[in-house]
Amino acid sequence: MRYRLYYWTGIQGRGEFVRLALEDAGADYVDVCRVQGDAAMQPFLAGKASGTRPFAPPFLKHGRRVLAQTAAILAYLAPRHGLVSTAESARWKAHQLQLTIADLVTEVHDTHHPIAASLYYEDQREAALARASAFRRERLPKYLDYGEQMLAAGGGRYLLGRPTYVDLSLFQLMAGLDYAFPRAMRRLRRRTVRLRALAARVAERPRIAAYLASPRRLAFNENGIFRHYPELDD
Amino acid sequence: MRYRLYYWTGIQGRGEFVRLALEDAGADYVDVCRVQGDAAMQPFLAGKASGTRPFAPPFLKHGRRVLAQTAAILAYLAPRHGLVSTAESARWKAHQLQLTIADLVTEVHDTHHPIAASLYYEDQREAALARASAFRRERLPKYLDYGEQMLAAGGGRYLLGRPTYVDLSLFQLMAGLDYAFPRAMRRLRRRTVRLRALAARVAERPRIAAYLASPRRLAFNENGIFRHYPELDD
Structure with a gap:
């Protein structure tokens, strides 16, 4: 269906x-x-x-x-x-990781909208500068370190040892973070070796590669969650 | 176990x-x-x-x-x-509602910590005033209206027609919102008739009543998620 x-x-x-x-x-x-x-x-x-x-x-x-x-x-x-094992333990682990990704996505959104989603970025820019700074210094490294550690614990290639939907989301997360915070992400590149390798691996999956090359894949832009405002980066 | x-x-x-x-x-x-x-x-x-x-x-x-x-x-x-039916449709619906409650809880947290969880409230008070104001005007009514509508759709007494864990969480949410934003919640009382009746119903469940009367139930305080700072209320 x-x-x-x-x-x-x-x-x-x-x-x-x-x-x-x-x-x-x-x-x-x-x-x-x-x-x-x-x-x-x-x-x-x-x-x-x-x-x-x-x-x-x-x-x-x-x-x-x-x-x-x-x-x-x-x-x-x-x-x-087949994007996660049907075994209960794998499904719970994947879901827990996905919910943590969701928390990070919300924090990324709030770097440019710390006061209200209903206000323009320009009307909350001062608070955004402060929030984005704290995010880049504290939260972003903490989340990325956690991702690296979870990848290492899974054998280094995929979060759960074999490919799951959470790896696809992690690819999207890395792409978005690279778009929004290119300088901060470059600063953290030595701490994200496994995450970067995973993102590259996901991008090469045949159907993902075809999707990314298709018009269905929109470009990141400043209406989305991952926005590139240079003043919010390092 | x-x-x-x-x-x-x-x-x-x-x-x-x-x-x-x-x-x-x-x-x-x-x-x-x-x-x-x-x-x-x-x-x-x-x-x-x-x-x-x-x-x-x-x-x-x-x-x-x-x-x-x-x-x-x-x-x-x-x-x-037995806190949710084992039927798949009920479990998905309950989980979706619980995740929406989780989103609201994060927004409540950010009313007093809009810049960084690592900073004191006093050091982000100005942004907190702005965020809490937008929360009370826009987000809180939107979430509460949704809760009322979901309760009405469930027959008026419980979100899924019969008691589930989501009702317990809704009780906690109402208790926390009443603690943190007593004036805003009073302003919205006519829009929360079903939610208030549900919260009262949950508080009377024998084991919940016993728990609430026990020393295991801590009081709300200004270290938690639901904090009462009068300047963040109406």
């Missing part, structure tokens, strides 16, 4: 973590808003569609089920497509 | 969502740091204990498994203790 993914057009955003899994799986899916526009999400967000009402995009419709929350969508999809 | 919960002493924090589930289930658990001190978490956080390394507390040890991330811990515990 075809998956229907709902997410804002024009940005990669949180939807991209789901797209990478669907693409790598070769799953039959439609990126609904890219066909019908963002208004296609409104009946769901307003509680006027069938299925569980999502609080926010992305959400996935699969048959009668509507599932929101990026990490939950991935946990739902992955065992159906 | 006894559960071992690891979380900071001295605060309710994110650990409290897990405690409420364990208490309501009458589960056999030990709140490890309250016995051994916060240092008991260090081997796990440093990757020197067996099991998946957690990025941050809370985490739960159950046999050889170590599981972090509040929402994942709850999704793991709940079907084992």
Whole structure:
């Protein structure tokens, strides 16, 4: 049964973590808003569609089920497509790691929007400078070190020893961080050797490589989560 | 097999969502740091204990498994203790709602720490005033309206029609919001009729009532996630 993914057009955003899994799986899916526009999400967000009402995009419709929350969508999809072992221990470990990635993504968003998502960046720039500075000094190295350590514990090549959806998300995370904070990421390059090798490995997966070369892969931009504002970098 | 919960002493924090589930289930658990001190978490956080390394507390040890991330811990515990139906659709819906609660909890934390968790509140007070104002005006009503609508959709008494762990978390959320933002919550009281009735219903559950009356239930305080700084309220 075809998956229907709902997410804002024009940005990669949180939807991209789901797209990478669907693409790598070769799953039959439609990126609904890219066909019908963002208004296609409104009946769901307003509680006027069938299925569980999502609080926010992305959400996935699969048959009668509507599932929101990026990490939950991935946990739902992955065992159906060999993107995680069906063993309970692997699924919990993967989900825990994905939720930690989700926490980091939220922190990245808040580097440019520390006061309110409803305000322009320019109207919260001073707070953004302070938050981004703390993020680059404290949080970013802590998360990256954790990623390196988890990769080492998994044998060095993949987080869980064999490829899973979490590796796809880690690729996206590294790509986004490199886009948003190129100087900070260069400073931390010796601490991210395994993460960089993993990201390169993921980018070479045939379906991921084909996706990245396709027009379906949007470029990062300053409407998304990973934004490049030079003043927020080292 | 006894559960071992690891979380900071001295605060309710994110650990409290897990405690409420364990208490309501009458589960056999030990709140490890309250016995051994916060240092008991260090081997796990440093990757020197067996099991998946957690990025941050809370985490739960159950046999050889170590599981972090509040929402994942709850999704793991709940079907084992009748705190959610074992039907797949109910578990996904509950998890999605719990992850939305987790997002709100992070936003509440950031009202008093919008710049960095490593700085004192007093050193980010100006940004906190701005963030808390936007939170109270935009985000809090949006989340509460969503909660009311989800309750209405579930029949009015429980989010999923019958009691689940998500209702326990919603009780905790309402208690924390009332503590942190009493004036804003009073302003919104007519929009939270179902949520308030649910919170009262949860507080009367025999094991929850016994827990709340016990010394195990710490008071909210200004080291936790829900902090009462009058200047951050209406």
